Amino acid sequence: MKRCLRWYPALLAAVLLIGAATRARAASPEATGRQVRLVVDVGALEVVLAQRLSVALDEQLRDGLREEGVVVVDDAMESMIAVRVEMPNVELRDYVVTVEVIVNGESELVADAEPCDTCTETQVVELALAKLPDALTRVPDPVVVVPPPEPEVVVDQMGPRVRLDLGPVGFAGMGAIVG
Numbered sequence: 001m002k003r004c005l006r007w008y009p010a011l012l013a014a015v016l017l018i019g020a021a022t023r024a025r026a027a028s029p030e031a032t033g034r035q036v037r038l039v040v041d042v043g044a045l046e047v048v049l050a051q052r053l054s055v056a057l058d059e060q061l062r063d064g065l066r067e068e069g070v071v072v073v074d075d076a077m078e079s080m081i082a083v084r085v086e087m088p089n090v091e092l093r094d095y096v097v098t099v100e101v102i103v104n105g106e107s108e109l110v111a112d113a114e115p116c117d118t119c120t121e122t123q124v125v126e127l128a129l130a131k132l133p134d135a136l137t138r139v140p141d142p143v144v145v146v147p148p149p150e151p152e153v154v155v156d157q158m159g160p161r162v163r164l165d166l167g168p169v170g171f172a173g174m175g176a177i178v179g
Contacts, residue, residue: 037075085128
């Protein structure tokens, strides 16, 4: 029993340190900032063009979101920004850009099939980037949960306790009370 009491302060300090580190990680800017998932859909374009546009859009949109203080995550989250690029007329190089914000399963269009006539790939990326601030206004701020304050831990400074033995009268009294 005395051996357990000797390790108690060290064990208590370790538990408190682990709890403080967990709270510090939860309060980091990445964990508390706005987080969105970015989806770039260029599946309706020819393969070579789709690869080039997909890489350019993904890089530029991620950089634009970082500049706005938004963390881009790859796993499913409550908020998602989807950018879809299509080309209904390949000969005229007419692009159509759709930017959509999905929050908790509800979809809201920021740019619904906005045409970009005779645009270059760079202009398509610029058009999508221009819609980014409007899309971010539709992404809600995260709900910050403040943990309750921890109760103050008081270490018992009284020393070892003396165990009192019950005699025959004590056992008889307990038997009379219990019945």
